[in-house]
Amino acid sequence: MKYGRELLKGNTDHLLLSLIGQEPIYGYQLIKEIGKRSGGYFQFKEGTLYTALHRLEREGLIEGKWERLSNGQERRYYYLTKTGRRVLDEKRDEWRGFSAAVNLVTERANTG
Amino acid sequence: MKYGRELLKGNTDHLLLSLIGQEPIYGYQLIKEIGKRSGGYFQFKEGTLYTALHRLEREGLIEGKWERLSNGQERRYYYLTKTGRRVLDEKRDEWRGFSAAVNLVTERANTG
DNA sequence: ATACAGTACCTCGTAGTACGAGGTAGTGAG
DNA sequence: CTCACTACCTCGTACTACGAGGTACTGTAT
DSSP: OOOHOOOOTTTHHHHHHHHHHSSSSHHHHHHHHHHHTTTTTOOHHHHHHHHHHHHHHHHEEEEEEEOTTTOOOOOEEEEEEEHHHHHHHHHHHHHHHHHHHHHHHHHHHHHH | OOOHHHHHHHHHHHHHHHHHHHSSHHHHHHHHHHHHHHHTOOOOOOHHHHHHHHHHTTTSSSEEEEEETTOOOOOEEEEEEEEHHHHHHHHHHHHHHHHHHHHHHHHHHHHH
């Protein structure tokens, strides 16, 4: 099922912070992981992902560290900062309140 | 509780079509009604509302009709078109799929 | 060697949209 | 006759998802 691109706005940060909060993870892996967990629903585009990641780092919510693999390759792993953890909790509450409110307005339409 | 403005993006149409689909309603009343039904959570700004209403009418999802009250005052009542009804159903499905997917990604973070 | 798919990172420009700020005009109460 | 409220409208700005483009390395098959 397809969703309008505007729907994602305001939720990107929430999704990214959620996963990074679980364990350090790198950009490309985030795309795969979000796709997998959502049953293929979300397919983040790189233009979306890296822009968001850089913004979150600039805001101090995550911290990226280059790490070298045994084969010499480098990846940028992201870690959730203390501020990031707090913002994640806020985003979670925000999402719960928001989705509840949407349901209130749109479902009342059926029950009277 | 406050929500980021970006969260609303992509949901405005859904909310508006939901209410207009119930019964013909005019702009100013929509603001009050959405506020009331969401327990005060949503407080649509006029700049948001009228822009959206005009867009929806341009797209043929709703139809506005000026109606004169007994005291001579005029209001623009909006009616849902057949196309609008179909799009509303799509928006509802889209919202269900989307919010389910967000929950899948963000809540898995707790249960492993 | 060579080609190609995949991993992994990045940047830029464009389009869509919520909202603040501003405006108009009428109604009704004090 | 002032003020709050109803009721409509428009414009510019800020934000963000994404398409399209780029770089560079790895591994596999030819």
